[in-house]
Amino acid sequence: MKQIQLIKPGGLENISVCDADVPMPKSDEVLIKVAASSLNYHDLLVALGAIPTEDKRVPLSDAAGEIIEVGSDVTEWKVGDHVMSVCFPNWQSGPPKYELLSFIGDHEDGYATECIAIKASAITRTPSNFDLKESATLPCAGLTAWRALVDDGKLKAGETVLVQGTGGVSIFALQLAKSMGAKVIATSSSAEKLEKLKALGADELINYKETPEWGKEVLAKTNNEGVDHVIEVGGGGTFAESVRAAKLGGHIALIGVLSGPSASEIVLPRIFLKQIRLSGISMANKDSQLAMIDYLEKTDIKPVISDTFDLSELAAAFQHQIDNKHFGKISITMG
Numbered sequence: 592m593k594q595i596q597l598i599k600p601g602g603l604e605n606i607s608v609c610d611a612d613v614p615m616p617k618s619d620e621v622l623i624k625v626a627a628s629s630l631n632y633h634d635l636l637v638a639l640g641a642i643p644t645e646d647k648r649v650p651l652s653d654a655a656g657e658i659i660e661v662g663s664d665v666t667e668w669k670v671g672d673h674v675m676s677v678c679f680p681n682w683q684s685g686p687p688k689y690e691l692l693s694f695i696g697d698h699e700d701g702y703a704t705e706c707i708a709i710k711a712s713a714i715t716r717t718p719s720n721f722d723l724k725e726s727a728t729l730p731c732a733g734l735t736a737w738r739a740l741v742d743d744g745k746l747k748a749g750e751t752v753l754v755q756g757t758g759g760v761s762i763f764a765l766q767l768a769k770s771m772g773a774k775v776i777a778t779s780s781s782a783e784k785l786e787k788l789k790a791l792g793a794d795e796l797i798n799y800k801e802t803p804e805w806g807k808e809v810l811a812k813t814n815n816e817g818v819d820h821v822i823e824v825g826g827g828g829t830f831a832e833s834v835r836a837a838k839l840g841g842h843i844a845l846i847g848v849l850s851g852p853s854a855s856e857i858v859l860p861r862i863f864l865k866q867i868r869l870s871g872i873s874m875a876n877k878d879s880q881l882a883m884i885d886y887l888e889k890t891d892i893k894p895v896i897s898d899t900f901d902l903s904e905l906a907a908a909f910q911h912q913i914d915n916k917h918f919g920k921i922s923i924t925m926g
Contacts, residue, residue: 592612592613592704592705592706593609593610593611593704593705593902593903593925593926594608594609594610594649594703594704594705595608595609595649595650595651595703595704595902596609596647596648596649597644597647597649597650598646599640599643599644599647600640600643601637601638601640601641601643602638602639603638603639603906603909603910605640606638606906606909608902611704614706614707616662617662617708618662618663618664618665619662619664619712620662620665620708620709620710621660621661621662621668621674621708621709621711622658622659622660622706622707622708623656623658623674623707623708623709623714624656624657624658624705624706624925625654625655625656625702625705625706625925626655626656626657626723626724626727626924626925627654627656627723627922627923627924627925628702628703628727628902628923628925629653629728629732629759629896629920629921630651630653630908630912630920630923631652631653631732632758632847633652633696633697633731634650634651634652634653634696634701635909637697638650638905638906638909639909642697644697644698648697648700648701649696649700649701649702649703650696650701650703650905651696651701651703651923652678652694652697652702652730653676653727653728653731653732654676654702654730655673655674655675655676655717655723655724655726655727655729656673656674656723657671657673657674658670665711668711668714672716673717673723674714674715674717675714675715675716675726675730676695676702676713676714676727676730677713677714677730677877678695678731678734679691679692679694679695679876680693680695680710680713681713682877683712683876683877683878684876684878685876687873687876692873703923705902712877715877715881715884716884718884718887718888719888720887720888721887721894724896724899727923728759728896728919728920729883729887729894730874731759731874732760732762732763732920733759733763733883733887733894734875734879734880734883735760735846735872735873735874736761736767737763737879737882737883738844738872738874739760739822739844739870739872740752740764740767740771740820740822740844741767741882741883741886742875742879743844743870743872744820746767746768746771746819747772747773748771748772748773749773750773750774751773751774751813751820751838752764752765752773752776752818752819752820752821752822753775753776753778753809753820753822754776754793754822755778755799755821755823755824755825755829755833756778756779756825757781757784757787757788757917757918758919759894759919759920760822760824760846760847761777761824762791762894762895762920764822765777765788765791765792765793766792766895769791769792770890770892773819774794774795775792775793775794775795776794776796776797776812776813776818777789777793777795777796777797778797778799778805779799780798780799781798784918785798787918791895795812797809797812799829799832804835805832805836806831806833806834806835807835809836810836813838816838816839817835817836817838817841817865818836818837818838818841819841819842820843820844821833821836821837821841821842821843822846823843823846824846824847825848826848830858831858834858834861834865834867837865837867838865839865839866840865840866841865841868842868842870843867843868843870844870845870845871845872894920895919895920896919896921896922897917897918897919897921898911898917898921898922899921899922899923900921900922900923900924901924901925901926902923902924902925902926903926905923908921908923
């Protein structure tokens, strides 16, 4: 079978297309024929070597596929079932614990492969109204948005959500928020992408390139109150404006560091005075993923996939991601 291996220390030039043997599932494992994966910022950091991994690590942390063999002790799955990955296969329920947070495509081999043998507990069913390509966008980005708004955010109809940019998490957050009756303010540096955000239901749009202090614009659009929830994916370069944009007693979900890890100014006094609640979000447990699937089956939400690359084109797909040419998710198909 075809498989991608990352040669240490990483870098797009060290992404190697290899031939590998189809694995045999152990008694508690299933063998999955992977249909698709999708790219996340974490996957890019792994590919570039910014997150160090072992030599010949198989990258990618999202997947959906079909079970083609089950181990002798497996009772919950059968051949032909459509399933999708769980990013933290050991984190089944409850709060996070360090010993549960081994990450697929980082601490252990991921889904850049045509087949994978994995524990039966490390997967869930796919939404019945999603195909495999669509399902493969959910385990990291979709679940992160779900936890930010539902598990930690306790989003209510009528509240206001700010989303930043047009990556997978932000798009999912926009779709989820609108489906739950919230108002959404969306930012982007691209007029073309802002129009796409509007088409997806964004109520207010802000070009952060034209308005660097966009937090003030958010206040202006909310009668100087601010938003109930900020989906903060930028990190150091955007955090100060997110704090400015949040309402008194508001919630900021800290998800990414796309603009760098360090805040550009001291914002702690403002966080204190505004009584802002901060949530650090890194996906969620398996129970949360199942709750998300149940919810998605009751909606007409569909993942936004702007680009599709074959597994053998993974380096080009990452370069496309680096160039910020995508809107929503970049899909990787296994042929």
